Amino acid sequence: xxxxxxxxxxxxxxxxxxxxxxxxxxxxxxxxxxxxxxxxxxxxxxxxxxxxxxxxxxxxxxxxxxxxxxxxxxxxxxxxxxxxxxxxxxxxxxxxxxxxxxxxxxxxxxxxxxxxxxxxxxxxxxxxxxxxxxxxxxxxxxxxxxxxxxxxxxxxxxxxxxxxxxxxxxxxxxxxxxxxxxxxxxxxxxxxxxxxxxxxxxxxxxxxxxxxxxxxxxxxxxxxxxxxxxxxxxxxxxxxxxxxxxxxxxxxxxxxxxxxxxxxxxxxxxxxxxxxxxxxxxxxxxxxxxxxxxxxxxxxxxxxxxxxxxxxxxxxxxxx
Numbered sequence: 616x617x618x619x620x621x622x623x624x625x626x627x628x629x630x631x632x633x634x635x636x637x638x639x640x641x642x643x644x645x646x647x648x649x650x651x652x653x654x655x656x657x658x659x660x661x662x663x664x665x666x667x668x669x670x671x672x673x674x675x676x677x678x679x680x681x682x683x684x685x686x687x688x689x690x691x692x693x694x695x696x697x698x699x700x701x702x703x704x705x706x707x708x709x710x711x712x713x714x715x716x717x718x719x720x721x722x723x724x725x726x727x728x729x730x731x732x733x734x735x736x737x738x739x740x741x742x743x744x745x746x747x748x749x750x751x752x753x754x755x756x757x758x759x760x761x762x763x764x765x766x767x768x769x770x771x772x773x774x775x776x777x778x779x780x781x782x783x784x785x786x787x788x789x790x791x792x793x794x795x796x797x798x799x800x801x802x803x804x805x806x807x808x809x810x811x812x813x814x815x816x817x818x819x820x821x822x823x824x825x826x827x828x829x830x831x832x833x834x835x836x837x838x839x840x841x842x843x844x845x846x847x848x849x850x851x852x853x854x855x856x857x858x859x860x861x862x863x864x865x866x867x868x869x870x871x872x873x874x875x876x877x878x879x880x881x882x883x884x885x886x887x888x889x890x891x892x893x894x895x896x897x898x899x900x901x902x903x904x905x906x907x908x909x910x911x912x913x914x915x916x917x918x919x920x921x922x923x924x925x926x927x928x929x930x931x932x933x934x935x
Contacts, residue, residue, distance in 0.1 A: 767818070
């Protein structure tokens with residue numbers, strides 16, 4: 616993976632907020648959301664067509680308020696991304712906030728697919744030529760053409776080729792679980808995970824297999840954020856465990872309640888941490904031995920990549 620590896624793993628819980636949110640800057644400044652999260656200002660699905668100009672204006676106001684505050688005051692400033700509606704909107708929005716670009720982390724490309732990939736990439740590269748900052752992009756794989764099984768593998772590899780062409784700027788590849796669910800007319804409940812929906816599990820498996828060796832792939836959004844007996848949190852933790860088991864890092868979130876849960880789940884277990892440290896510090900000679908708790912085998916050659924990932928996650932999120 617090229618670029619800053621730590622950045623790629625540290626997006627953590629990415630909280631979506633409609634770009635129309637007039638209170639977002641103050642919410643961030645107040646510290647009410649804690650630390651360790653990232654923010655996405657959404658100009659796509661959460662904004663109606665008629666309100667789009669107002670939403671773009673509010674993006675400018677939000678950036679202005681945050682920029683002026685953090686220029687003078689200390690505090691936690693999250694990574695801030697703008698989820699644009701289409702490629703053409705990107706440059707217009709960027710130049711409207713260019714004077715505040717120091718606090719912009721990059722752009723999110725919704726429904727990234729063969730039909731729009733080149734346009735997304737070209738408009739972004741145009742922006743890159745007008746800034747000295749290293750901005751990132753996060754394409755979202757959620758378009759309905761990926762649902763078609765017959766052409767899926769070929770299409771995913773073609774999409775990967777487009778992403779590879781701008782690889783140095785790709786922070787994460789993100790998964791759009793709700794859009795895929797909509798294609799199949801399904802929706803998971805509070806005690807179910809996206810991996811329980813077989814067509815979606817198969818689709819996610821294809822994406823993870825093709826992309827996760829070269830990119831950090833993030834987990835799809837969990838819709839629940841409240842319930843009488845905290846079942847929403849149990850369900851979120853259950854799904855994140857499966858995300859992590861399948862190699863996904865981070866999670867799209869839609870409510871502040873979800874942020875601390877995601878951050879806690881991103882922490883590395885004591886056993887995994889100790890095993891990773893042992894593997895990474897192994898000397899010459901025998902390259903296999905018992906784990907920290909003596910329950911499993913550690914082998915340097917076959918567990919090395921896993922150990923490096925665990926060490927990095929521990930550095931970013933901590934150890935349980």
